[in-house]
Amino acid sequence: MAEFPDLDSTWSWIVMVAIFVALSVIGGTNYTVGLVHNILLEKYNETQTTTAWVGAVHTSISNLAAPLSSALIDHFSVRTAMMTGGLLYTIGFLSTAFAPNISLSVLTFGVIAGLGGASGWTASMIAPNSIFKKYRNIAQGISFSV
Known part of the structure; x- marks a missing residue:
């Protein structure tokens, strides 16, 4: 413990809350693609099949x-992966809002936001292991209770 004084600190619990929020947003987006589907159907007037690709x-x-x-x-760190995921997620969603056609929405929402979601999800699963020792099980239980 003397080597890693940051373990189980107040900052660790703040990070745990951030992990919970990140998992809620990423998981919520994965479970609500049907809502996005309906919005894109209205916006682009494409077929169900074409719009479902997004x-x-x-x-x-x-x-x-x-x-x-x-x-x-x-190669880098959990923090870098989390920041990259958040940045890609934001770019993907904002680009989709201004995309002029469904093909670009597949790229922006499907690929860019999808890569951001993968990066954020994986980093969120690993992060509690690196910032907790004594309270690791409690922190993981709270973080993953989404």
């Missing part, structure tokens, strides 16, 4: 890009 690509990349985000965490 949510399908987003959810697929969010779940399948874990090895890529793990490599990011190993």
Whole structure:
């Protein structure tokens, strides 16, 4: 413990709350792609099948890009992966709001936001292990109770 005085500190609990919020946002987005689907249907007047690609690509990349985000965490850090995920998520969502067609929405919401979701999700799963020792189980239980 003397080597790592930051473990189980007040700051650790603040980070745990941030992890809970991040998992809520990322998980909530993955579970609500149907709402985005309906909005994009109205916005672009495309077919159901074409519009469904946006949510399908987003959810697929969010779940399948874990090895890529793990490599990011190993090469840099959990903090860097989390910041990258948040930045990609923000860029993906804002770009989708201004996308002129459905093809660009597949790229912005599907690929860019999907990569941000993968990076943020994986980093959020690993972060409690690096900032808690004594209260690790409690912190993980609270963080993952989304």
